[in-house]
Amino acid sequence: SQQGEEDPQALSIQEGENATMNCSYKTSINNLQWYRQNSGRGLVHLILIRSNEREKHSGRLRVTLDTSKKSSSLLITASRAADTASYFCATDQTQGAQKLVFGQGTRLTINP
Amino acid sequence: DTGVSQDPRHKITKRGQNVTFRCDPISEHNRLYWYRQTLGQGPEFLTYFQNEAQLEKSRLLSDRFSAERPKGSFSTLEIQRTEQGDSAMYLCASSLASSGYIQPQHFGDGTRLSIL
Numbered sequence: 001s002q003q004g005e006e007d008p009q010a011l012s013i014q015e016g017e018n019a020t021m022n023c024s025y026k027t028s029i030n031n032l033q034w035y036r037q038n039s040g041r042g043l044v045h046l047i048l049i050r051s052n053e054r055e056k057h058s059g060r061l062r063v064t065l066d067t068s069k070k071s072s073s074l075l076i077t078a079s080r081a082a083d084t085a086s087y088f089c090a091t092d093q094t095q096g097a098q099k100l101v102f103g104q105g106t107r108l109t110i111n112p
Numbered sequence: 113d114t115g116v117s118q119d120p121r122h123k124i125t126k127r128g129q130n131v132t133f134r135c136d137p138i139s140e141h142n143r144l145y146w147y148r149q150t151l152g153q154g155p156e157f158l159t160y161f162q163n164e165a166q167l168e169k170s171r172l173l174s175d176r177f178s179a180e181r182p183k184g185s186f187s188t189l190e191i192q193r194t195e196q197g198d199s200a201m202y203l204c205a206s207s208l209a210s211s212g213y214i215q216p217q218h219f220g221d222g223t224r225l226s227i228l
Contacts (some may be wrong), residue, residue, distance in 0.1 A: 030213040042116070042203055042219030044154065051211070088154050092214040097168040098216055099145070102154030 006089060006103040014111050019027045019076045021106040023089030024069075030092040033063055033100065034074050037086045046074075046087075114138075116203050116220035124226045125194060132190045133223045137206030143218060144187050146179055147203040148172065154204055161187060164207055191225075199227045 007022045022030070031039045033052045035043040049056045049065045049072065069088040076083055086107050090100040117136045125131055135145050142163050147155035158177070159169045163184040173179075176195075181187040191198055201224050205217035 004207075033214075035219075040224075042221045043205075043217075044214040045218070046215055074156070090154075092154075097160075098155075098214055099160060099168060099216065101158045102147075104152070105154050105160060 002044055006087075006106045008106060010107045010109070012109040012111060013079060015079060015081055017079055019079050019083070021074045021087050021108070021109075023072045023074070023103050025072075025089075025101075025103075026070065026092045027091075028093055028094040029067070032063075032072050033090045034061075034063060034072075035088045035090060035093070035102075037088065037105070039085075067107065076108075079108075081110050081112050084108060084110045096106065115208050116218050117218035118202075120223055121221065122224050124169075124228065126228050127192050127196060127221030129194055130190065131190045131194060131225065132188055133202055133204075133225075135187045135206075135220060137186070137188070138218055141186075141206035141208055142184070143207045143209045143215075144181055145205040145207075146187070147202045147205065149203055149222070150199075152156070152189050152212055158189075158219070194225075194227050196227050199225055201225075203223055 005018050005024050033048045035048045037043045045057050047063050049063050060077045064071045086105045088105045090102045119134045145160040149155045159179050161181040163165040176192045179189045201222040203222045205219045207215040207217045
């Protein structure tokens, strides 16, 4: 079963606006990773945030992590049409196997 | 870095047939993962290898599924006696191993399996 739940399941915004996606999880983690997936393609790693970090930036991406609430958010600023994709959070759990557990994803559509 | 490649990209077969997929990871990566993804869902872990050793298998991986990584390089995933419920995208990913946490994974573009 998947650990993460993402919110919203789908998001549609105008080009240039900011997009925020949220991820909640259930167990203790070593880190949390965000991936992007274009239709019919594999996933592409975007950013990794460790459990002892609260915020991380990479270009137009900003990720926050609140381990007390077991939640993370991904903010994409100044969105572009090319940002249209599905976005997944994935957790590296402290207990159990060395595997990532993915959420169900947020489908982001950027309207030109 | 030529990326992770998977073959074939698409496979259509009749129920009851056997299918085999291949994954070629990034050459210096010692970890290789297989996932299954159905429409509108995130990838679900199936199994992973560190070098040639298969270290973990999901309960999703019934006895009809078998995976190998004979020389610690490419890997194959075989599904025997396919069923309608096996229709999905099968994704392969590779990464470096590191103690304490999972490194970012590099994914192939997957093999889409359709069972008629």
